[in-house]
Amino acid sequence: MESSTAGEAGVPRPDPPVVGKVNHHSIELYWDIDNVYRQRDSTNRWFKFSIEEEDARTHVYGTIYSGYSRKHLVEGLESITNYRFRLKVTAFDGEYAYSPVVSVSTTREPMNGEHLHRAVNMNDEEAVINILQSGHVKADIPDKLSFTPLMVAAQKGYLRLVKLLVEHGADVHQENGSGKNSMMLACFSGHLDVVAYLREQGASWESRDRSGCTAMHWAADGGHVEVIRWMIDDGCEVDSKDTGLHWTPLMRVSAVSGSTEVARCLIAAGAKVNVKDKDGKTPLMVAALNNHEQLVRFLIESGADCSITNEYGISITDMAKAFERKNVANLLEEKKKETQVSRR
Structure with missing residues (x-):
């Protein structure tokens, strides 16, 4: 009407x-x-x-x-x-x-951080370029978890996006809420090409997250031997201790993955096999407590001392028995007998 x-x-x-x-x-x-x-x-x-x-x-x-x-x-x-x-x-x-x-x-919605993060997650290079060139979105804008687009791209191994973001001003030193930077995430995820590029752009091996862990700690957790070897060749320290438990990367291997390959790589580069954490535990004790039988065997072969006790005077054999790590306890008993026989 x-x-x-x-x-x-x-x-x-x-x-x-x-x-x-x-x-x-x-x-x-x-x-x-x-x-x-x-x-x-x-x-x-x-x-x-x-x-x-x-x-x-x-x-x-x-x-x-x-x-x-x-x-x-x-x-x-x-x-x-x-x-x-x-x-x-x-x-x-x-x-x-x-x-x-x-x-x-109505007009088109202006580009924002969500658009950039979505494009990075989808590995959409064209969209990332368009958003960055629009001038409306900063390359370092964090998401709700405080991850920057560079962190996401580094973690996922999207090298071309990593380069694009850095070229548009993304900071390789930027940290998320837990203190991790793009290098740590790339090392953990095993993306050697990204690690090498970030290193070229000034990423430091000395950076630490909130718990005092370095990129080498995270590389050890990720278990990517190729990345760890490259880091070692580039001068990355293998025996840095975190600020919490005073664990070295070798300790992390003993606790998390139990990888003999990573342990071999670290020890070959000079990692101390009998280093102690703040409670007096050695990598051998940590490996035994986590029931990493093959790693226990390798650490002993690499010079780990079975006679060392923690700050309470408890030995590795006592720990293995107390936590019912039967295979490890039996292995330690065998090694003890072999040692006794060899000394006669």
């Missing part, structure tokens, strides 16, 4: 609302009373205004504003979407008229 009554006796048909500022989630509409309305309303009473929006699916209009203001901001809209509005003017006596419909589209 265009109007209830028209002409001089009724409410003249108003002009459509004027479109003001438009962005990706809102549209500003405004209108005014011209001389025609003022002439009609000789008693100086107010007209009431309503803005109605068309439902795109049913084509039925619904009221989204009603009052005496001369403008209204329509919010909560979808980006790149067309909307249709009309103005309804109601006189004090109940007569009313509708304006012609105005059609307006």
